[in-house]
Amino acid sequence: MRQFLYAFFLGLLSTSANAQYASVAGRITESGNPVELATIRLMNTDIQIHSDVNGFYQLQNLNPGTYTLVVDQVGYQSFRKKIQLVSTQSLLLDIQLTPITSLVSDVVVTGTLKEVRKTESPVPVEVYTQTFFKKNPTPNIFDALQQINGVRPQLNCNICNTGDIHINGLEGPYTMVLIDGMPIVSSLASVYGLSGIPNALVERVEIVKGPASSLYGSEAVGGLINIITKKPQHAPSVYVDYMQTSWKEKNADLGFVWKPLQKAQVLTGINLYHYNDPIDKNKDGFTDVTLQQRISVFQKWNFQRKENRLLSVALRYYYEDRWGGEMNWNKRFRGGDSIYGESIYTKRWELTGQYQLPFKEKILYAVSYNDHDQDSRYGTTSYIARQKIFFQQLTWDKKSGAHDVLAGITARYTFYDDNTPATADPVGSKNIPNRNWLPGIFVQDEIRLNAKQQLLLGLRYDKHDVHGNIITPRLAFKWKTGDQESIRINAGSGFRVVNLFTEDHAALTGARKVVIKNELKPERSYNINLNYSKKLLTTRGVIWNFDISAWYTYFNNRIIADYESNPNEINYDNLNGHAISKGITLNTELSLLNGLKGMAGITLQEVATVNQGIKTQQILTEKITGTWSLSYRIKPWNLGIDYTGNFYGPMRLPLLGPLDPRSAHSPLWSIQNIQLVFSGMRSIELYGGVKNLLNWTPNKGNPFIIARTNDPFDKQVVYNTNGQVEATADNPYALSFDPTYVYAPNQGIRFFFGMRVSIK
Template identity: 50%
Template sequence: MRTLILTVVFGLISAVVFAQTGVKGRVLSGETSLVEAVVKIENTTIGTVADQGGYYELTSLKPGNYTLRVEYIGYKTVRRKLLVMADQMTTVNFELAVDADLNEIVVSATLKPVLKSESVVPVEIYTPKFLQKNPTSSLFEAVRLINGVQPQLNCNVCNTGDIHINGMEGPYTMILIDGMPIVSSLSSVYGLSGIPNSLIERVEVVKGPASSLYGTEAMGGIINVITKDAKSAPLLSLDGFTTSWLETNLDAAMKFKIGENTNSLLGINYFKYGERKDHNKDGFTDVTLQERVSVFNKWNFDRAEGRTASMAVRYLYEDRWGGENHWNRKRDRGGDQVYGESIFTNRMEAIGMYQLPTTPNIYTQFSYNWHQQNSFYGTESYQAKQQVIFGQAYWDKELRNHSLLVGTSYKYTYYDDDTRGTGIYDEDGLVENDPMKRPNLGIFVQDEWTLNKQNKLLLGYRFDYDKVHKGIHSPRIGYKFTPSPHHVLRASFGTGFRVVNVFTEDHRALTGAREVVFAEALNPEKSYNANLNYSWKVPASFGVFNFDATAFYSYFTNKIDADTDTDQTKIIYDNLDGHAISQGLSLNVDVVFDFPLKLMMGATYMEVYRKEEGERNSLYHSPKWSGNLLATYDFGSGFSTDLTGNWTGPMRLPRVEDDYRPEYSPWVVLANIQVTKKFNERFEIYGGVKNLFNTLPKEDAIARWWDPYGEPGNGVTPPAGRNDVIFEPNDYSYTPLQGIQGFLGLRYTVF
């Protein structure tokens, strides 16, 4: 009897203590879990997002009647009324249907609103949840987890870099914000810094050329950052973290309404790192000290008949420096006693889109950016200003089974600096300042032809006129074959071009270590490209497999060659007298299990090389093998863990004459682990370890670090047998100088 009474008592206590009032369920589309589907109770601030298995849960609700709304990009919104009973968890599952009428699902591939599954051009989409698996202070670091995308440091002192896609250098990658080419070449290093992660709706990646729509700088691929719509964004988002290296990052976003037809979204990013650390004992800072503030404000306007109108502005200020540990800004900036690289950046951007109030669908877009850089690289001054004005208009028309796009664009670039790039010099020095003023007018046409349910054909053509290089043609053709919903084959062929300004792209041209020489007038680069993509969805009894395989090939003529081997005191720019090739295979595998585990794996094999006078050489920083791994497991009770990492094989590295360092890097693995505790729909904390295996360079990252100015300046005895090399702080980089570190952060969201 005593046992029975105790059992009943403990049962009642457990029921009182652990009984919850709320609703739970799963959001699906067929067999696919809709990760990060937004689940909200209408007319309240209560909401959440679905986890990796599509599951959601809203607890601590008061008993009563509610209307539950579920939203997911590319799918029709579903509303359902429900009655919540006291001390009960009501189960409500949702099946969402694809919304073929939804705008702006994929814009970077073909400029037209189109669903990812219907796009002729393969597009990879990454959500904020993906970016949160390894929290970073900038998108530059976050894209490291994307297979085939490699953020590459080009300077081991100031830690500037660019983003490689399929082995091609950063200038071949176009960065877009909301579909607009807002990130100019001068700011390719800094353009992905300071975009608040709390404002990002998704990141779209297109690997391969897109010059037929976007013109120059789109030869290697596109990264398009889509920001949230001010109307549907959360009311408030806060995300902040700090690391054991005392790096601090804060993202904040808040939306508000102005009148009846205007919604605004304000975002702020702040980053601070001020510690002088020198773990490798070379006398230089391991990581650049920096302070960054970025403010982003976006407006969305409600108009008659659902026409589009939006505008956004962003301002960025950054102060960064790296160099010898005892460098002092007031005493040593620009001096020849203590080496340092100091960069002040002021940047302003504006973008907008407006659909004309006409029966034909005519859209206008514009962007403007102003960039001012005040820099010293040792004794070498680099004071630069750049302004880029871009505008375009296009007509979107459906004609039976043809989807036409016809448009025109205009881009004007003004660039001035205090180097030989924008000046006329003689033996005595500067004769006349000659800023670059380059207009570019383009027209483009595209036809997406639906032959039948299984076959689509994409035809595109672009003509650009540049005052220096005259007319440039860029045709494009794509084909999509869908034999069944689980199999899709995509093929594309096209050409690309790039008008080059080396001083805004190659950091080696800005340092005092080498003299810059132009062997001849540079011609625009051209490329011929082919891609074959196959995606395959495999339902299984325990989950769903998604395979995505791509074969790519690009042939470059007139490629700009930065020769640092002929003369160790010079960097010689010339058009390649030969050709360059980027070719390879990539495979992505995405597995969503019925139990709360999700895996994402990828691998890329590529050969990127140039061939001149019968001699073949691999391009720098282009590993033959690379890949990534992401694993997420949900333990329940709000606990989940993420294991992320990427790896690269040996890659050729730039060296100086008589260099004692190896020509090729070793295999490198960077791994991270994170644990997240979600307390409720609004609040969660996360923490973990970055660079889990403490992967660091095995060699000197800076050549002749003990003697930057020809006389020992840091009190270090020169290593034996290393006196013949010159000082070179750039490019010899294959892994960050930052070793293992812990991090801790929190997120707070009000829907």
Template identity: 50%
Template sequence: MGKQLLSVLACFLHFVAAAQQVTITGSVKDAQTREPLGFCNISVLHSTLGTMADEKGRFSLKLPQNQSNARLVVSFLGYQNDTIQLQPGKTSYSVHLRPMAGKLNEVVVTGTMKEVSRLESPVPVEVYTPTFFRKNPTPSLFEAVGLINGVQPQLNCNVCNTGDIHINGMEGPYTLILIDGMPIVSSLSTVYGLNGIPNSLVERLEVVKGPAASLYGSEAMGGIINVITKSPLKAPRVSAEVFGTTWGEISSDLGVKFQAGKAHGLLGLNYFHYQNPLDKNKDGFTDVTLQQRVSVFNKWDFERSQNRVASVAARYVYEDRWGGQMNWSREHRGSDQVYGESIYTKRWELIGQYQLPFPEKLMAQLSLNRHQQNSFYGTTPFLADQTVAFGQLYWDKPLTPRHNLLLGTSFRYTHYDDNTPATASAKEATPQNQPVTTPLPGVFVQDEWSLTDKQKLLLGYRYDYDKRHGHIQSPRVAYKWSPGPQHTVRASFGTGYRVVSLFTEDHAALTGAREVVITEALEPEKSINSNLNYIWQAPLQDFLVTVDVTAFYSRFSNKIIGDFDADPQKIIYSNLRGHAVSKGITLNSEFSFYSPLKLMAGVTYMQVYQKEAEGEGPLVKRVQLHAPEWSGNFLAGYTFAGNFTVDLTGTFTGPMRLPILPQDYRPEYSPWFSLVNVQLTKKWPNGLEVFGGAKNLLNFVPKNPIMRPFDPFDRTMDDPIANPHGYTFDPSYNYASLQGIRGFLGVRYNLVK
């Protein structure tokens, strides 16, 4: 009887112990970046028990007492699984997952107009997230992309600080800007397409270096920058960022998401303020333009049946900036008393996409933008009004599991008017203003085959018709081969074109010092392009290493180039009588340690030049302006205990050819220089961040950026004693910002729930 009682008591005690529970809590983060990994899976080995982490990577799991020494398996797509042995008495755990394939698992759309893993894309696409750009905070994406190897934000005027984006040495008009995959088509897109989008609302940037005319048409000869904004469904409820510099610059971003029925909205505001004229190089001119810029961005995503896509977004940008002599004021605008360059800009954009309600995937896309500019460069006015409408319809049709077809048609209409020779009729004795209207219809097809599990082939063709230039054809072929999980080889070949769209602000900015001359009816530019890309990625014992190498070659005919050399008082535009070449190789390397250390470095070597006949003589080679042979970037980051992160970032640039005057005392090539920045960031679990640091640690500032700054109206230019070489006022000798070392301090906040 006693033994029976003892057995019953033992069973009872075992039942009571089993009925007791223990709660295990923890957090899951990226082993390298220490960023939370939201919505990862946590399961008990050899059991059906498990849970999922929240959006901040936090989890809570209740286990029976007899499972308190179990093993937990933590898994997340793109990361190596981690197994945690629970310990008696310990109920809180911190898990750090190691990335398995780095950024190559990210989904991209730019290369093929379809969502595809970056690893599987036959077209090489580089992806950059806000985390990358926050390592050196900037007031605009225009400045932020300067940290990307092979991408150069180039300032073209020392007075008004106008610039454009160069990809692999190709000027701004050769780069197409997309917002959420929709072309912001215009000759001014690289000047303003990356300004005014709140950085807090950007999910990622996708960069394609090289031509993509077979899909996107004109302006996609040099490359593409696609700004992917956050979905209102996934964005933080509130995001904000404010920072200032010791120069007096203040930049602020605010993002708010909200819901109205089945519509999810995202509203963003961006404001930049700088009203502190400084002349540290003592040339009598402002070192940096004074400006106020405000931008409003609003995006809506709509819930539809079968998860069909429907979204619309609008953006408005207003900018008022000026640079010039230190005693310039508004009353001097356009006068010859005090020299100044003043620019008022109004720009609005509307983009949208809608998946048609059919069983097949039919996508309709629309973009519409208007750009109005009222500028004075000294006494020279530049008044421009441009409207661009773009519509596109495409059918994404899987023919078999290994074969996909993309068919589409597009139409672009451009209306452009200004007060320059670009819109003046030459038929009358007295030229009359004649706005330029350019309809550009086109069709395109893309055929993508997965030949084997390791090989993929993409064929593309585009046909456009321009009323001035006739029929324009743009074929391309791309091939991807993955001989093993660590190696990927891509090769592509194609053609590109750009219809004539001569005047962007960077050209007009020089008219205050030089006369613009167009010598002929300009023909469309054409190019033949090829590139070869190799990626090696390997998860080693202590870190994940990625090496990305691309060789590129482009040959241009009919290229439109401004001649600064024939006459120091003119810029002469004509089609090149010869050919132009852009060739080189880029190398990007990344070491993601399984500790809070990350190292990145990249280098680009390129030769960009044109060969043109002079009279009846042989072709003469000229190196392109503002195209350095060597350039690169570097980044080192480490996160200490307590969520303190130190980031060292920088770029280096080799000598580049600059526009000089005859018998100029300034060197024709810029020196080697490096721009180095450091930042310290402290993060708290509630979404608050405080950051600060210094920019341009080496205090590099270009010398003699303006010719004859004391005589901007050339009143004493003809004095043979004071000016024996006949120099003229010229602010175009520029290759870097005139801002030296400066500190910055800011705060950032994200409210998720």
């Protein structure tokens, strides 16, 4: 069919030229796929058209002469070429566009739960594609997010490297992670779920900063990360990506597409990660990086239906064995008190599905299920837990005049059981697993007031078994002040129902006793966000994107972990006061005709608690953060150069007492990387470089990172009558063993090399 259209189009071109004028026509593509709505123009003239759905374009009735033809499309490098036209000439010129490195996709779904162009969304959404993440290749999505301004993967333990994702300074439990729009990554598995997604399957990552509970419910308080996987029809037939580092880390991604049925396409992805060589460069007797053996298998089925109705099913299995601890630890010491180690076995199943009902109205049923089984040992403390989450949602999308209404009903069932006090029977000896239903209903109306102004109104109601009725409103307003310029205002509230033992790794390490002073109430937040974005495209083809946001979030019932009142305890309670998160963030991107591209972002923020009029900075939260990347392509050599980096400002760190000699605040620190990419071979790409060029680790400026590594079971610690650690000749700083003093990775400089094979 495509060849027929091409022949027909060229035939039309040949008959359209007359004796006086010339014409230019052809097809605009990217990797063989048509590029629709690309802008084609002749510089210094008023002639301008757009490519059609098949990528075809045609410029007619042109006077003979010399022109500069320019092609622009959002997400692609500007193309320009000088052409010489003579009378009656019909020039055939096919054009292949090259994607730019970051905000490539112009379609987003996360902000409003429906596909819209990014520029038309009343909710500001940041979009990052696989091309962007390739600039600093990583073995998993968790590590890759460090390249995004305002988003930081936070390690919460020096030994097992458990972590979470911070958005604008808020801890991981405030961030909801979705896969293809479904809340598949539960709070128990934020780091494990993100570590097992094969990068080769990721189409793009969409990020919304600020509360979105009116659409997504609990946990969507600080923001959303939506990982959107590739559609089988858009993925390569075979894709292989293998990378190895000088620390002997090995990562392999394998993806392939097959068609078992006439109307079904299947995308399969496998991720394998292997690191089994203990390294102790800081000489404290403990592993610097957790050792891991990981396998993740993902499969996504897409079915063709009448009228292009949606039907897709995805399944993922994940298994991981990770451990960290003393260098001479092995599995026979697991759970014992002679050699300290933290060992975690994780098994996880995930299922998602989407089905568009066979009605004239657009009604979509979506479902997800995950089963997470974890067996952990933190020294002598065991944590054995199982969590099952079933989620279903029915949405109805209706457009009528200036209104675009989305309504939905949801139901979320959570089963959680472990061997901690969270599920213990206070009377008997049996566990009482938590079983909670969280049904909800929501509606939003996106109103187009005029050609330049949109208003979004939303409201959600949830009914919790314990906490009762929860209502979360939302308001968004977009004003298009120019062709490529917009102002957005968003306001709303969020809520979070808390389970410490699935969200806070510090509660599980065994290094401190967990004390829950009162029954924890659900947190509530109120947020307002102001966003301004502008895109400039000069007559010389220079693209400059500029995006700035300011936000303010106010929390009630904020749950605080108190590390400082007692160095042997973690005291959890709702804050008797309020908490705030406020700041300003800037993202900018520049693309030049000489092949140089750059992007940079900076965030200034304050995240603090206010208790009895006293403001205190939140522990492990930076005041300033920034990211950057510079890319340059030397076309004659088929060589690309990528320089990426980030920096983080002072954080308040958890000390064990007034005698603790470690720094109370982190310095301004930076991780920088450089990469060379050679793409001169068909279907094969070679890459390599250096990670952490500055060889930065948190040991610099500190006498030690992990406290009392010589006595990890506190066998020689002396306590006074109040339970406080006493200073002794063997323990002059009055410390106990504690691995929670962590703000940066312990992994220093290392080299990496990799190869990608992509067969269309």
